[in-house]
Amino acid sequence: MNGGPExxxxxxxxxxxxxxxxxxxxxxxxxxxxxxxxSLRGVSKRFRLPGxxxxxxHAISFEVSxxxxxSVIGPSGCGKSTLLRLVAGLIExxxxxxxxxxxxxxxxxxxxxxxxxxxEPTLLPWRTALENVTLLLEVAxxxxxxxxxxxxxxxxxxxxxxxxxxxxxxxxxxxMQRRVGIARALALDPRILLLDEPFGxxxxxxxxxxxxxxxxxxxxxxxxxxxxxxxxxxxxxxSDRVLVxxxxxxxxxxxxMVDLPRPRHLDLLEDQEFFALSARLTRLLHSGxxxxxxxxx
Amino acid sequence: MxxxxxxxxxxxxxxxALLGLWWLIAALEKGPATLWPTxxxxxxxxxxxxxxxxxxxxxxxxxxxxxxxxGVVLAVAIALxxxxxxxxAGSLHGLAIGVYSLPLxxxxxxxxxxxxxxxxxxxxxxxxxxxxxxLINLTQALRTTDENxxxxxxxxxxxxxxxxxxxxLPYALPMLFAAxxxxxxxxxxxxxxxxxxxxxxxxxxxxLNSMQNDDVPQLYACxxxxxxxxxxxxxxxxxxxxxxxxxxxxxxxxEAQN
Numbered sequence: 058m059n060g061g062p063e064x065x066x067x068x069x070x071x072x073x074x075x076x077x078x079x080x081x082x083x084x085x086x087x088x089x090x091x092x093x094x095x096s097l098r099g100v101s102k103r104f105r106l107p108g109x110x111x112x113x114x115h116a117i118s119f120e121v122s123x124x125x126x127x128s129v130i131g132p133s134g135c136g137k138s139t140l141l142r143l144v145a146g147l148i149e150x151x152x153x154x155x156x157x158x159x160x161x162x163x164x165x166x167x168x169x170x171x172x173x174x175x176x177e178p179t180l181l182p183w184r185t186a187l188e189n190v191t192l193l194l195e196v197a198x199x200x201x202x203x204x205x206x207x208x209x210x211x212x213x214x215x216x217x218x219x220x221x222x223x224x225x226x227x228x229x230x231x232x233m234q235r236r237v238g239i240a241r242a243l244a245l246d247p248r249i250l251l252l253d254e255p256f257g258x259x260x261x262x263x264x265x266x267x268x269x270x271x272x273x274x275x276x277x278x279x280x281x282x283x284x285x286x287x288x289x290x291x292x293x294x295x296s297d298r299v300l301v302x303x304x305x306x307x308x309x310x311x312x313x314m315v316d317l318p319r320p321r322h323l324d325l326l327e328d329q330e331f332f333a334l335s336a337r338l339t340r341l342l343h344s345g346x347x348x349x350x351x352x353x354x
Numbered sequence: 355m356x357x358x359x360x361x362x363x364x365x366x367x368x369x370x371a372l373l374g375l376w377w378l379i380a381a382l383e384k385g386p387a388t389l390w391p392t393x394x395x396x397x398x399x400x401x402x403x404x405x406x407x408x409x410x411x412x413x414x415x416x417x418x419x420x421x422x423x424x425g426v427v428l429a430v431a432i433a434l435x436x437x438x439x440x441x442x443a444g445s446l447h448g449l450a451i452g453v454y455s456l457p458l459x460x461x462x463x464x465x466x467x468x469x470x471x472x473x474x475x476x477x478x479x480x481x482x483x484x485x486x487x488x489l490i491n492l493t494q495a496l497r498t499t500d501e502n503x504x505x506x507x508x509x510x511x512x513x514x515x516x517x518x519x520x521x522x523l524p525y526a527l528p529m530l531f532a533a534x535x536x537x538x539x540x541x542x543x544x545x546x547x548x549x550x551x552x553x554x555x556x557x558x559x560x561x562l563n564s565m566q567n568d569d570v571p572q573l574y575a576c577x578x579x580x581x582x583x584x585x586x587x588x589x590x591x592x593x594x595x596x597x598x599x600x601x602x603x604x605x606x607x608x609e610a611q612n
Contacts, residue, residue: 142505145505145509147505147508147509166508166509166511167511168511169510169511171509173505173506173509175502175505175506176502177502179500179503179506181520181521181524182601183524183601192506192510192520193506193507193510193511193512195520196507196510196511196512196516196520197510197511225601227601241506245510
């Protein structure tokens with residue numbers, strides 16, 4: 058069914074790269090486009106700890122095409138969150154280069170092309186749901202107060218929280234808080250959505266429902282998504298492609314294409330192919346743990 | 355709600371019991387030097403001298419308020435400067451601790467020599483007494499801001515000022531008000547202490563005078579007024595903090611939920 062895991066990164070995004078168009082004509086502002094939305098080349102990250110150095114990530118290279126949904130799975134401690142922080146430009150790589158649509162992450166951030174969803178909802182407790190969603194619009198001084206409000210309400214509607222605009226985070230359930238977090242990440246209409254185990258703390262049922270909603274949002278808004286998770290089923294359900302990491306040091310060990318048809322629905326979770334892919338990814342995770350296995354990338 | 359009323363009644367009962375005990379001891383004390391004036395004697399001293407008490411309390415409160423304001427401004431400035439330019443933090447805090455460890459009771463006479471026994475000495479002593487808790491608490495609060503919230507601001511391309519106003523300051527406010535509840539009574543104490551070295555009016559000087567005149571009921575009345583002022587200062591900032599930062603309670607609620 059699916060090709061082997063050893064496919065070349067970035068070759069089969071939903072938007073095929075047209076090699077006839079000259080490189081320079083694809084402006085960075087052009088959505089999707091031929092230039093990879095995210096590109097990592099030989100990226101390593103060392104942390105200086107008292108008395109020793111920790112190699113958190115070693116020689117990571119991959120690409121994400123515009124409009125693609127890519128997941129990175131790996132055991133805890135493999136540096137997947139660090140990877141996402143590098144892509145967001147929150148930390149600098151020790152070696153290698155990272156580009157967002159051909160630019161360094163800092164520039165993409167300054168142009169507000171990144172949306173980040175954290176492990177914790179990270180809502181400001183003194184702001185209402187609506188005010189949390191419009192926070193970054195205020196920071197970017199985008200639109201008038203009325204326009205921001207309208208946009209915020211629209212986004213809350215999108216994540217199914219239309220009736221909770223004036224609720225404080227403390228009044229919202231864990232799942233609702235995460236929805237606000239997603240709405241907030243979408244507020245600036247980012248090209249790239251970075252998701253750091255956004256549903257890790259939720260129960261399985263809520264997680265599946267949130268995944269379905271995330272998928273709908275991603276389809277509607279045609280953004281590029283890079284998700285980090287340790288949940289194999291979640292990765293398969295959402296992604297076009299799954300990258301498998303191993304720990305000590307954090308490195309890429311495999312890449313698996315997910316050729317399941319879209320649009321996807323929750324009944325996919327009972328599909329044979331879904332099971333087969335999940336099983337294969339689980340095996341890859343374990344073999345990566347042992348330091349053997351189908352190592353590539 | 356009924357539980358709250360019960361608690362209120364209980365604490366009221368404790369106070370009444372203490373007052374009763376005081377009265378009992380005072381009644382049993384038959385010595386010529388009345389070390390234990392009865393509550394009634396203290397109350398009558400308070401009432402008889404109420405005009406003087408109002409004036410003196412006003413003076414002390416004014417000095418304390420000015421000193422508190424100066425102390426807070428200083429502490430906030432040092433804390434912010436230290437957090438903005440981290441390398442400075444060490445030396446700024448070292449200096450602050452050095453100044454704080456000067457015994458105020460010894461510093462007061464020196465200040466009187468420098469600036470005379472006017473308002474300046476009291477304001478400086480009150481400021482010194484109040485600035486340290488504010489500095490320590492605010493610094494601590496700024497350093498424990500939710501790291502993710504700050505990263506969120508960075509991802510959104512916020513400037514460090516925007517992050518400060520929208521995230522760091524609101525997060526620090528509850529702790530800042532907690533510091534005020536300690537610093538404000540300290541400022542009152544500082545002002546009274548400074549008055550001992552020389553003053554025309556104020557609770558501290560009234561206390562000193564009544565001690566020298568062996569006027570024990572008045573001494574107790576001074577004590578009562580001074581502690582009332584401190585309690586009032588504490589209450590004002592506690593309520594203000596609760597009113598301005600209701601999210602402090604929400605935050606705990608949210609954490610309990612997750």
